[in-house]
Amino acid sequence: xxxxxxxxxxxxxxxxxxxxxxxxxxxxxxxxxxxxxxxxxxxxxxxxxxxxxxxxxxxxxxxxxxxxxxxxxxxxxxxxxxxxxxxxxxxxxxxxxxxxxxxxxxxxxxxxxxxxxxxxxxxxxxxxxxxxxxxxxxxxxxxxxxxxxxxxxxxxxxx
Amino acid sequence: xxxxxxxxxxxxxxxxxxxxxxxxxxxxxxxxxxxxxxxxxxxxxxxxxxxxxxxxxxxxxxxxxxxxxxxxxxxxxxxxxxxxxxxxxxxxxxxxxxxxxxxxxxxxxxxxxxxxxxxxxxxxxxxxxxxxxxxxxxxxxxxxxxxxxxxxxxxxxxxxxxxxxxxxxxxxxxxxxxxxxxxxxxxxxxxxxxxxxxxxxxxxxxxxxxxxxxxxxxxxxxxxxxxxxxxxxxxxxxxxxxxxxxxxxxxxxxxxxxxxxxxxxxxxxxxxxxxxxxxxxxxxxxxxxxxxxxxxxxxxxxxxxxxxxxxxxxxxxxxxxxxxxxxxxxxxxxxxxxxxxxxxxxxxxxxxxxxxxxxxxxxxxxxxxxx
Numbered sequence: 001x002x003x004x005x006x007x008x009x010x011x012x013x014x015x016x017x018x019x020x021x022x023x024x025x026x027x028x029x030x031x032x033x034x035x036x037x038x039x040x041x042x043x044x045x046x047x048x049x050x051x052x053x054x055x056x057x058x059x060x061x062x063x064x065x066x067x068x069x070x071x072x073x074x075x076x077x078x079x080x081x082x083x084x085x086x087x088x089x090x091x092x093x094x095x096x097x098x099x100x101x102x103x104x105x106x107x108x109x110x111x112x113x114x115x116x117x118x119x120x121x122x123x124x125x126x127x128x129x130x131x132x133x134x135x136x137x138x139x140x141x142x143x144x145x146x147x148x149x150x151x152x153x154x155x156x157x158x159x
Numbered sequence: 160x161x162x163x164x165x166x167x168x169x170x171x172x173x174x175x176x177x178x179x180x181x182x183x184x185x186x187x188x189x190x191x192x193x194x195x196x197x198x199x200x201x202x203x204x205x206x207x208x209x210x211x212x213x214x215x216x217x218x219x220x221x222x223x224x225x226x227x228x229x230x231x232x233x234x235x236x237x238x239x240x241x242x243x244x245x246x247x248x249x250x251x252x253x254x255x256x257x258x259x260x261x262x263x264x265x266x267x268x269x270x271x272x273x274x275x276x277x278x279x280x281x282x283x284x285x286x287x288x289x290x291x292x293x294x295x296x297x298x299x300x301x302x303x304x305x306x307x308x309x310x311x312x313x314x315x316x317x318x319x320x321x322x323x324x325x326x327x328x329x330x331x332x333x334x335x336x337x338x339x340x341x342x343x344x345x346x347x348x349x350x351x352x353x354x355x356x357x358x359x360x361x362x363x364x365x366x367x368x369x370x371x372x373x374x375x376x377x378x379x380x381x382x383x384x385x386x387x388x389x390x391x392x393x394x395x396x397x398x399x400x401x402x403x404x405x406x407x408x409x410x411x412x413x414x415x416x417x418x419x420x421x422x423x424x425x426x427x428x429x430x431x432x433x434x435x436x437x438x439x440x441x442x443x444x445x446x447x448x449x450x451x452x453x454x455x456x457x458x459x460x461x462x463x464x465x466x467x468x469x470x471x472x473x474x475x476x477x478x479x480x481x482x483x484x485x486x487x488x489x490x491x492x493x494x495x496x497x498x499x500x501x502x503x504x505x506x507x508x509x510x511x512x513x514x515x516x517x518x519x520x521x522x523x524x525x526x527x528x529x530x
Contacts, residue, residue: 093397
């Protein structure tokens with residue numbers, strides 16, 4: 001592969017990692033929270049490429065936690081796709097039946113890929129939602145940590 | 160002959176109207192909201208999601224409300240709802256080793272990396288009814304401590320490093336994952352199908368089956384290697400996107416049961432395992448599931464399979480409470496025609512009996528006369 005081809009692959013991988021990281025935050029936010037953050041941006045023209053729809057995804061576990069996969073049970077999932085006027089296509093997938101949330105995630109995903117909006121959507125939407133998520137997780141982790149058992153040995157009798 | 164009998168429509172309509180009124184109960188009492196059910200009766204929601212085999216808290220809460228708290232009826236409603244939605248595909252298998260642990264205990268090792276974390280548990284409560292909960296109870300703010308960033312590896316992974324426990328069976332290349340919602344059940348069934356069946360199986364049934372193994376019907380000498388409850392991330396390989404998309408997280412409970420060891424002339428002895436996994440915080444369910452999973456491995460492990468819990472056809476055919484309730488409860492629907500034919504047959508048999516009886520007990524003189 002030529003150097004430019006390698007660069008292109010690296011760039012693509014970087015962008016994919018960035019999109020995935022954004023989705024991982026957005027899937028944990030409420031539709032209202034995402035919409036409120038998006039209002040800080042002057043959004044470019046965009047259209048629905050796939051209207052929001054709800055369906056099921058079969059959730060899988062592994063035998064023993066680390067073995068062969070098995071079907072555990074399904075979950076409701078919503079999905080949507082959005083195309084920006086500039087051509088970027090964004091996809092939104094989330095647990096639950098909130099189609100509007102899937103649409104907002106798709107819009108964010110399209111914006112993340114856009115040269116003009118990538119930086120601002122990260123700064124004004126993803127980063128604050130990520131911070132909020134981390135705070136919630138930290139709180140839960142600290143409450144959980146307080147229930148950790150500290151074993152100590154009782155010394156019996158006279159040594 | 161099939162005879163359609165009509166005439167119940169108005170009665171049925173009015174019965175459902177009365178049901179709706181009874182469900183609401185005394186109007187001077189506030190109506191219960193789905194949020195209240197989801198937040199304050201969370202373990203009922205977990206059970207309905209597990210056995211309804213559908214992860215959606217809001218739907219499970221609605222089902223519980225509609226079913227007036229009858230959880231099997233709620234599970235039935237959830238199962239029926241899932242049949243109305245298209246399936247997008249299957250998730251990547253979740254990684255319980257990377258769980259954000261909210262509770263994690265081991266009964267086999269005191270000092271495990273990451274520690275024994277009790278979390279929100281009924282264990283060690285005195286099971287005394289608490290009158291202060293009756294109204295207006297305001298709980299204390301939970302205590303906090305500095306959270307550790309140390310990983311919490313599965314206890315079975317630690318045992319596995321020394322070869323003391325069998326490793327989990329791995330999938331063969333290209334092997335498909337069995338799905339009992341798509342193909343009818345055939346026996347013998349593989350472990351993937353058995354685990355799917357147990358994961359959606361009735362908690363009470365599995366509890367009784369697991370308990371029976373402890374009481375000697377298929378004894379397999381269990382220890383709780385680990386129970387963990389917490390959040391795991393779910394990813395879905397969406398074809399249109401081109402990579403595994405994060406969907407958010409779900410709560411799961413996992414139970415690793417460590418069981419009696421086996422060995423042979425060619426294999427060093429090691430502990431065997433049973434596995435349980437379910438939606439939400441479902442400890443009794445996953446422990447029972449792990450006991451039954453291990454019992455169902457009797458054949459594979461060369462054990463004598465004489466007990467009900469070791470009989471996969473028996474366990475898997477009777478674990479589903481929607482199937483079971485359908486077949487048991489259909490008995491109360493009209494069987495007038497079936498019953499009429501039974502009644503006709505019975506009358507005929509009784510008549511034949513009466514005639515034979517009369518003949519056998521007739522005075523001898525009559526018999527002689529006949530001869």
